[in-house]
Amino acid sequence: MRYSEAIDEKEVILQAKKDYQAFDYIYEKYMPQIFQYVMYRVFNREVAEDIVSVVFFKAMKNLHLFKWRKIPFSAWLYRIAFNEICNHAKKEKKQEKIRRNIMKEDIKTTYEMNHHYNEKSFKFIHEYLAKLSTKDRDIITMRFFEKKSFAEISQITGKNESTLRVNLHRALKKLEAIIPSEVLQDAYRQISM
Amino acid sequence: MHIDKYLCNVEKPEFLPGPFSVRLKYELKQKYFDKKNGLSLHYIYGTTLASLLVICAFLVAKPHTAQSINNFVFGDTKEETLDMLLLSDHDIDLSNYPNSIRTVSSENNSTLPFIEEDKSYLIHKFKDQNNKTLIYISEVKKSLQPKTLY
Numbered sequence: 001m002r003y004s005e006a007i008d009e010k011e012v013i014l015q016a017k018k019d020y021q022a023f024d025y026i027y028e029k030y031m032p033q034i035f036q037y038v039m040y041r042v043f044n045r046e047v048a049e050d051i052v053s054v055v056f057f058k059a060m061k062n063l064h065l066f067k068w069r070k071i072p073f074s075a076w077l078y079r080i081a082f083n084e085i086c087n088h089a090k091k092e093k094k095q096e097k098i099r100r101n102i103m104k105e106d107i108k109t110t111y112e113m114n115h116h117y118n119e120k121s122f123k124f125i126h127e128y129l130a131k132l133s134t135k136d137r138d139i140i141t142m143r144f145f146e147k148k149s150f151a152e153i154s155q156i157t158g159k160n161e162s163t164l165r166v167n168l169h170r171a172l173k174k175l176e177a178i179i180p181s182e183v184l185q186d187a188y189r190q191i192s193m
Numbered sequence: 194m195h196i197d198k199y200l201c202n203v204e205k206p207e208f209l210p211g212p213f214s215v216r217l218k219y220e221l222k223q224k225y226f227d228k229k230n231g232l233s234l235h236y237i238y239g240t241t242l243a244s245l246l247v248i249c250a251f252l253v254a255k256p257h258t259a260q261s262i263n264n265f266v267f268g269d270t271k272e273e274t275l276d277m278l279l280l281s282d283h284d285i286d287l288s289n290y291p292n293s294i295r296t297v298s299s300e301n302n303s304t305l306p307f308i309e310e311d312k313s314y315l316i317h318k319f320k321d322q323n324n325k326t327l328i329y330i331s332e333v334k335k336s337l338q339p340k341t342l343y
Contacts, residue, residue, distance in 0.1 A: 017225070020222065020226045023221070023222075023225070023226065024218075027218055027221070031210060031214055031217070031218075032209070032210055032214070035208060035209075035210040035213075035214070036207070036208045039208035040208070045208075048208075049210075049213045049217075052210070052213075052217065053217055053220070056217060056221060057221065057224070060221060060224070060225055140200065144197075144200040144201060145205050172195075172196050172197055172200075175196055176195075176196045179196075184196075187199060187203075188199060
């Protein structure tokens with residue numbers, strides 16, 4: 001049996017534990033999204049690969065626990081990823097400096113893979129976001145890079161939408177404060193051009 | 194321009210999972226869908242359980258074999274069967290033999306003339322404070338020899 005968009009996702013997910021085709025459909029659909037999200041958050045390919053592995057092994061193990069209520073399946077996966085990133089951050093707090101150094105290496109690698117976008121913008125995003133707290137980085141990543149609505153972020157994080165709006169506002173203020181004004185003006189000019 | 198507008202308009206890098214995606218999918222497939230692994234595990238469990246059941250059934254059906262194995266493994270306890278001799282089958286006059294318990298002495302250490310003595314036993318009778326009795330029978334490996342008195 002081949003699964004396509006036309007088939008009810010609920011049924012596919014119910015089958016995914018037993019049927020490889022169903023699992024394959026889910027994996028191909030969500031894995032790149034989760035990987036991208038984790039990459040935005042940890043800035044390191046090796047760490048991201050470890051976290052994504054844990055996310056999918058946990059998801060497969062607990063697939064029977066997933067209930068179709070208000071939360072869509074993607075939000076459930078994002079929540080697992082979100083929790084794993086938090087766990088990782090707790091463990092790796094001491095290695096924050098190392099991570100920032102590796103990040104520079106990773107930027108190079110990723111840049112070589114994606115020539116089409118603006119290098120300055122790319123560096124800008126990563127270098128300054130890395131200076132923010134985990135919580136602030138999370139909300140900015142989900143809102144601006146993942147293009148998630150506040151409702152979706154609320155489903156993932158378990159916080160209500162109004163709290164998230166306040167958190168985002170504060171995170172943006174912090175980000176603006178840590179960027180030197182001339183760098184910021186330069187970045188704005190790049191976008192306007 | 195505000196930072197939020199900048200973040201909306203900035204070109205975001207696309208992080209592709211690359212070969213990692215294939216590797217992870219393979220690992221997940223192996224763990225959750227590889228029937229060979231699942232079958233071999235089930236086969237091992239099933240065979241072990243079936244073998245244990247057969248062994249248990251065999252030991253229940255053949256207790257002598259179980260006892261032989263037990264003796265062989267745990268010690269030198271010899272199986273002893275008593276094939277009892279009925280005196281009534283022989284034409285023996287038992288009037289010369291005591292029919293009650295008497296004190297043993299070297300002089301009246303009588304034996305049955307038509308059969309050989311196989312083993313000797315010592316019987317001890319104990320009594321506790323509540324006057325409860327314990328009879329303790331111990332095997333004497335060598336036959337008692339009458340003491341020579343000077």
